[in-house]
Amino acid sequence: MVEFILEAKDAADWIYRGEGGLNIVLAYNGSSPNFTGKVVRVRKLRKNEPENEEASSALSGHERLVWKEVGELLSASTKDIANHMYAQHVLCPLLGSRHVDAGVRVLVTKEFLELLHNGVLLQRPSWRVDNGRINTLLDSAILMSDHSIFPHAVHEEEVCISVEIKPKCGFLPTSRFIREENAVKKRISRFRLHQILKFHQRKVPQISEYDPLDMFSGSKGRIMKSVKDLFLTPQNNFRVFLNGRLVFGSLGGEADDTNTQIAEAFEETLKDFFKADDDSGMHIPDFLQLVAGAVSESGILDRLLQVQKLDVMDIEGAIHAYYDVVSQPCAVCRESQPAATNVLHSIPFDQSLKIVRDFLISLTAKDLSLMISFRPTPKGSSQSPYDVIYLESLNRSFDYKASFIDLDMKPLEKMPYYYKLDQEIVSCYSRMMKTVNQPEKPGSETLYQDQCAAIEDKLHT
Numbered sequence: 001m002v003e004f005i006l007e008a009k010d011a012a013d014w015i016y017r018g019e020g021g022l023n024i025v026l027a028y029n030g031s032s033p034n035f036t037g038k039v040v041r042v043r044k045l046r047k048n049e050p051e052n053e054e055a056s057s058a059l060s061g062h063e064r065l066v067w068k069e070v071g072e073l074l075s076a077s078t079k080d081i082a083n084h085m086y087a088q089h090v091l092c093p094l095l096g097s098r099h100v101d102a103g104v105r106v107l108v109t110k111e112f113l114e115l116l117h118n119g120v121l122l123q124r125p126s127w128r129v130d131n132g133r134i135n136t137l138l139d140s141a142i143l144m145s146d147h148s149i150f151p152h153a154v155h156e157e158e159v160c161i162s163v164e165i166k167p168k169c170g171f172l173p174t175s176r177f178i179r180e181e182n183a184v185k186k187r188i189s190r191f192r193l194h195q196i197l198k199f200h201q202r203k204v205p206q207i208s209e210y211d212p213l214d215m216f217s218g219s220k221g222r223i224m225k226s227v228k229d230l231f232l233t234p235q236n237n238f239r240v241f242l243n244g245r246l247v248f249g250s251l252g253g254e255a256d257d258t259n260t261q262i263a264e265a266f267e268e269t270l271k272d273f274f275k276a277d278d279d280s281g282m283h284i285p286d287f288l289q290l291v292a293g294a295v296s297e298s299g300i301l302d303r304l305l306q307v308q309k310l311d312v313m314d315i316e317g318a319i320h321a322y323y324d325v326v327s328q329p330c331a332v333c334r335e336s337q338p339a340a341t342n343v344l345h346s347i348p349f350d351q352s353l354k355i356v357r358d359f360l361i362s363l364t365a366k367d368l369s370l371m372i373s374f375r376p377t378p379k380g381s382s383q384s385p386y387d388v389i390y391l392e393s394l395n396r397s398f399d400y401k402a403s404f405i406d407l408d409m410k411p412l413e414k415m416p417y418y419y420k421l422d423q424e425i426v427s428c429y430s431r432m433m434k435t436v437n438q439p440e441k442p443g444s445e446t447l448y449q450d451q452c453a454a455i456e457d458k459l460h461t
């Protein structure tokens, strides 16, 4: 823990940067060298979550069993500390310290957190405001590098553009524990299947064009396709910042699909970055090329994919190990006992622990985000401390650096929820397929059938 204390007088220096389900992130806008180039990540209290639960309890007894091999985690006195240690001691070694900054814990006063809470209210998406607020009872937060800028600008006018990508799960499961009726999971990516459920639940306005299998494919062409698709339907998977200011996508939530107006505004922004004259043509293709090139040349997703693949059993296998870990009768076998899973209930306890542990680590890797920042390679610099990418269309080079963010531990107690969500995703797909294959029906049902057919088409393009 670094001995900084953020107090009421400091609150005005921090500005809203974004948020996910569990944390709000603010960037430093003051003049102290201790915080320049940093963001602070503060924990939220979700709606209906008891106020003092986070502060008082650390890992549950069963979680302590699962994480017993990571000794540091066991000494954590709160969930927050455990989370920080998890990023440091579990994810960082797996993903590589070059791309992970777990940050340091800093002390914060209640007044500081209250002022932050009030200060960011108007910038937060309203549905996020309804779902949670800054937990003002905590006494620490995480201070980490601001990955949307370069730490030491070479000159004053230096421009930095950064993209944030939430790539999601990049492989198809092959586990033998996946039941026959759920075999679609082996053919269509989890992201695409989940899109159908989200669309039916009206959580997204359109099915995303994006497929993580392209992004993780290692093929330049498919990576380029996936970046274009993210650009067209960014949802919460794609954002762009210029010098730390959001210029594309949505802060803290789901973005609208990209229409002409959005694309034109972004094109204008890119002119600042590429320092282009008005008549020098479209820059969106150059920008997408830059992003795809960095993903492909850095190979950074290869390592992430290996961590995601720690999930070898799929939730349909891991759930049985979970019930053994928590010493409860298996709720899945109670419903129907697929023969293949018997074996999972007769393995040594340590193996059940490992299955669950690997599954949870994989979940973090399936939900984290990647930030890649670019700046034009400073003139005359012969040895850049960063990776360099050459953009042929502009005959120019760019420095870039890539970092992973959001390395939180997933709670063990959510395993039954993960199982339920998985089943819900598959059954939504199956219902849709039944509708597509039904003989035509009159009236509004035909419209619904048409919609389903259109989704089905999209999945197979």
Ligand SMILES: O=P(O)(O)O[C@@H]1[C@@H](OP(=O)(O)O)[C@H](OP(=O)(O)O)[C@H](O)[C@H](OP(=O)(O)O)[C@H]1OP(=O)(O)O
Pocket: 020, 021, 022, 194, 236, 363, 366, 367, 408, 410
């Ligand atoms: O289950 P998923 O794949 O929908 O992932 C959840 C994310 O949804 P999305 O990426 O939009 O589909 C979800 O993202 P949003 O809050 O929807 O932006 C969270 O990242 C959630 O994690 P946690 O519960 O906050 O730890 C994520 O939940 P976990 O499953 O990773 O716990």
Ligand SMILES: Nc1ncnc2c1ncn2[C@@H]1O[C@H](COP(=O)(O)OP(=O)(O)OP(=O)(O)O)[C@@H](O)[C@H]1O
Pocket: 017, 018, 019, 020, 021, 022, 023, 024, 025, 039, 041, 144, 145, 146, 147, 148, 164, 239, 367, 369, 405, 406, 408
């Ligand atoms: N180190 C960083 N540098 C720059 N921006 C960051 C950094 N960390 C987070 N952000 C921004 O803040 C947003 C929210 O952060 P984060 O993803 O950690 O929240 P979360 O609540 O843990 O997310 P999730 O819902 O996925 O669990 C990110 O989407 C990103 O835009």
Ligand SMILES: [Zn+2]
Pocket: 319, 320, 323, 330, 331, 332, 333, 334, 341, 345
């Ligand atoms: Zn079972």
